[in-house]
Structures are given as C-alpha cells and as structure tokens.
Amino acid sequence: MSEKPILRVAVTGAAGQIAYSLLYQISSGYVFGEDQPLALHLLDIAPMMGVLNGVVMEIQDCAMPLVRDVVATDDPNVAFKDIDAAFLVGAMPRKEGMERKDLLAANVKIFKVQGQALDQVAKKTVKVMVVGNPANTNALICSHYAPSIPKVRKILLTGAAVYDIKKVTIWGNHSSTQFPDMEHATVKGQAAAELIKDNTWVQDTFVPTVQKRGAAVIAARKLSSAMSAAKAASDHMKTLFSSTPEDDWVSMGVFSDGSYGTPVGVMFSFPITVKNGAWSIVQGLSLSDFAKSKLALTGAELCEERDEAMAVCQA
Numbered sequence: 001m002s003e004k005p006i007l008r009v010a011v012t013g014a015a016g017q018i019a020y021s022l023l024y025q026i027s028s029g030y031v032f033g034e035d036q037p038l039a040l041h042l043l044d045i046a047p048m049m050g051v052l053n054g055v056v057m058e059i060q061d062c063a064m065p066l067v068r069d070v071v072a073t074d075d076p077n078v079a080f081k082d083i084d085a086a087f088l089v090g091a092m093p094r095k096e097g098m099e100r101k102d103l104l105a106a107n108v109k110i111f112k113v114q115g116q117a118l119d120q121v122a123k124k125t126v127k128v129m130v131v132g133n134p135a136n137t138n139a140l141i142c143s144h145y146a147p148s149i150p151k152v153r154k155i156l157l158t159g160a161a162v163y164d165i166k167k168v169t170i171w172g173n174h175s176s177t178q179f180p181d182m183e184h185a186t187v188k189g190q191a192a193a194e195l196i197k198d199n200t201w202v203q204d205t206f207v208p209t210v211q212k213r214g215a216a217v218i219a220a221r222k223l224s225s226a227m228s229a230a231k232a233a234s235d236h237m238k239t240l241f242s243s244t245p246e247d248d249w250v251s252m253g254v255f256s257d258g259s260y261g262t263p264v265g266v267m268f269s270f271p272i273t274v275k276n277g278a279w280s281i282v283q284g285l286s287l288s289d290f291a292k293s294k295l296a297l298t299g300a301e302l303c304e305e306r307d308e309a310m311a312v313c314q315a
Contacts, residue, residue, distance in 0.1 A: 006037045006068055008083040010122075012114065013090025013132065014042035014072070015051040017223065021230035022087060023055070027064040031238045032085075039069040043079035044090060076117035083122050085241075087233055088114060088142065091132025093224065101308055104137060108312040111138045115145030124149055127240050127277075131233050135174040136253055136267040137305040141313065143255075143267075151255045164188050169271040170251040171291075172262075172298025173305075178269065179294035180210040184285055203290060244274045249282050260287065260295060266302040 009026060011019050019042075025031060027038065040059065044052045049072070056072050073079050080086065092106040111130075118128065126149060130139035143151060166186045171179040182202060185192035196202060217225045239250055249271040256268040259281050271282040287295070 004036055006039050007032055007085065008039045008041060008081075010041040010043060010079050010083045010086040012043040012076075012079070012086070012088050015044040015048040015055055016089065017226040018089050018131065018229045018233075019087075020055065021227050022089065022233055023059065024062070025230060025234040026087075027059060027062065027067050029066050031234045032241060034066075036066060037068050038066050039071070040067060041071045041073070041079045041081070041083055043073060043076060046074045049074055076114050077121050080114075080117045080122045080126075083126055085237060086118065086122070086126060086128045087131060087237065088128065088138070089131045089233070091138060094133070100134070100305075104134060104305060104309050105312045107132070107134065107138050108141050108309050111142040112145050112313060115142040118142070119146035119148050122146075122149065127237070129233055129237050129240075130253075131229060133174060134305060136269075136302055137309045139253060139267045140306055141309055144310075144313075165192075166248045167271070168192075168251070169249070170269050171260075171295050172269055173302050174253065174269070175298075175301065176211045176215075177294075177298040177301045178211055179291065179298055180207055181291055181294075182206070183288060183291060184271075207294075239274050240279070241277060242274070243276060244272075249273050252279065254279060254281070257281070259283065260285070261292070262295060263299045263303050266299070266306050268299065268302060 009032070011023060011026070013019055014023070023040070023042075027040070029036065032038065042052060042056065052072050056070050059067060059070055071078065088111070091110060092103065094100075094103045110132075118126065128142070128146075128149070130142060132138055143149075164187060168185045169181040171181055182192050182196075187195055214225060236250070236252060244250055250273075251269050252272040253267045253269040254272065256262045256264055256266050256270075258264045259270065262268050271285065272279050273282060274280075
C-alpha cells in the first residue's frame with residue numbers, strides 16, 4: 001500500500017507553551033490521522049530561535065514515525081511555503097496595564113505580515129486556524145491580507161466538545177463577552193435545561209464563570225492556558241479535515257453572514273457542522289431574549305475591534 005503524500009503543517013509561536021503541547025498532538029497522528037506523514041513548519045521570532053531549536057531537538061528525540069521533516073525559521077515566507085494547514089498560535093500577549101486596544105494594535109502588525117505571506121506562498125487550499133488572541137480580530141486581519149485564500153478556509157478557535165455533552169454553543173467573540181449557550185445542549189441525549197432546572201444559576205453563575213475562565217487560569221498559574229488551548233486547536237483542525245457527528249455540532253469562529261442577526265463581516269463564533277471538510281452554520285435555532293442580548297453585546301464588541309484594527313492597518 002502506497003504512503004499518503006506528505007502534509008505540510010505550519011505552527012507559529014512554535015517556541016511557546018501552547019505550541020509545546022500542540023506539536024506532540026499533531027506529530028502523534030491525533031489531528032490528521034495515524035497514517036498521514038507530516039512535515040512541520042515551525043515559525044517564531046528571531047530572539048526565540050535558540051529555544052525553537054531546542055523544540056526541534058525534542059521532536060527528533062521523540063522519534064515520531066509520521067514526522068518526515070521539520071523546518072524551523074523566523075521567516076513567514078519560509079514557514080508558509082506550500083503548506084496544507086496552519087495553526088497561528090503566536091501573538092503578542094496582553095501584559096499588565098495594557099489596554100485591549102494596545103493589544104489589538106500590536107497584533108494587527110503580526111497578522112498583517114502573516115496574512116500577506118499566506119497569500120503569497122501557501123497553497124490556496126490551506127486551512128488556517130487562528131489561536132492567538134484577540135483571535136477573532138487577528139483572524140479578520142489575517143484574512144483581509146490573504147484575499148486569494150477563500151474565507152471558508154479560515155477558522156478561529158472558540159470551543160471544544162466534552163464527552164456525553166452535545167450541542168453546547170459558544171457565540172461571538174473570544175473574550176469576556178463570549179456567550180456559552182446551553183439552551184440546545186444535551187447530556188446523554190437529555191436536554192440540559194431539564195436536568196438543571198435553574199435558569200438563574202445558568203445566567204448568573206454558569207455564563208460569567210465560562211466568560212472569565214481565562215482570567216481565572218491566569219490568576220491560578222500566573223500564565224495563560226496552554227494545554228487546553230492546544231487540545232482545542234487540535235480538535236478544531238481534526239474536525240476540519242473530517243466531519244462532525246450527525247447528531248452534534250461544534251463551535252467555530254467563522255465569517256459572519258448575518259445569521260441570527262449578527263453583524264456581517266466579522267469573525268463570529270457560531271454552531272458549526274462540518275461534512276467532508278466543508279463547514280456550515282447551523283440554522284433555525286430558537287434563541288431566548290437573554291441569548292439575543294448576549295449576541296448583540298458580543299457582536300458590538302467585535303465591530304468595535306474591527307474598526308480599531310482597520311484604523312491601525314491604514315495608519
């Protein structure tokens with residue numbers, strides 16, 4: 001039986017902590033299949049190349065049978081050359097005292113350059129996953145500067161499924177305005193609402209707990225989440241290269257077409273089904289007034305971020 005052609009996979013921020021967890025999951029065959037040979041294209045900034053070379057040594061020492069080649073570089077045009085998939089993990093982290101608009105300004109420059117490189121040297125069939133925060137607007141800027149790559153191939157990381165729980169949706173922005181929606185969720189086939197029977201707890205405890213989970217992790221470990229982010233990114237890309245189950249969906253940030261009254265032209269997290277690598281927004285879901293108010297809030301934030309980011313690009 002002949003071997004499959006090598007799949008070229010780029011990971012940015014490859015010397016960082018999220019990539020450190022992510023690279024093993026990719027190399028093991030979990031994401032793209034246990035019979036899929038891989039070439040890893042690892043990108044980081046010049047000051048991190050010493051650390052990145054250490055990561056390369058670790059990959060070599062793991063002796064992963066699927067890894068045929070590893071390219072380590074600080075040049076996006078080298079990292080994205082002829083790639084089939086990209087995990088855009090690297091981004092400027094938010095530091096103490098930094099306003100969100102300052103974080104946006106710093107990341108716009110990174111994702112503008114990476115978008116241009118993707119446009120110039122990546123395969124036009126490449127599937128791009130944006131992990132680095134602020135993920136929605138980073139994805140929007142990257143896509144804006146990679147016009148030759150169809151928008152349907154650009155996804156941002158929002159959520160992942162948990163065993164026995166289905167049809168939970170994360171709507172909107174990857175920020176504290178995200179809306180974790182349990183209105184259509186099931187647990188072992190039973191409606192979650194029937195099991196919980198406490199709408200006040202859902203609205204006043206569950207929703208804000210999920211919205212503020214990232215801050216809670218930072219407070220506990222003094223670093224942002226890495227292992228869970230890597231697992232979710234792996235799950236997202238795995239789904240994009242396959243299909244969702246017939247009776248379930250996932251949450252992914254995609255270009256809004258205005259579904260559910262959301263603003264058009266921003267990267268918005270929706271309930272998504274994937275069939276043979278092509279995604280679709282789940283349509284026809286009923287939304288409560290509470291849910292509609294949350295979608296309006298997160299949509300307004302995304303429009304504000306988009307306008308701020310575009311202003312930086314044009315400055």
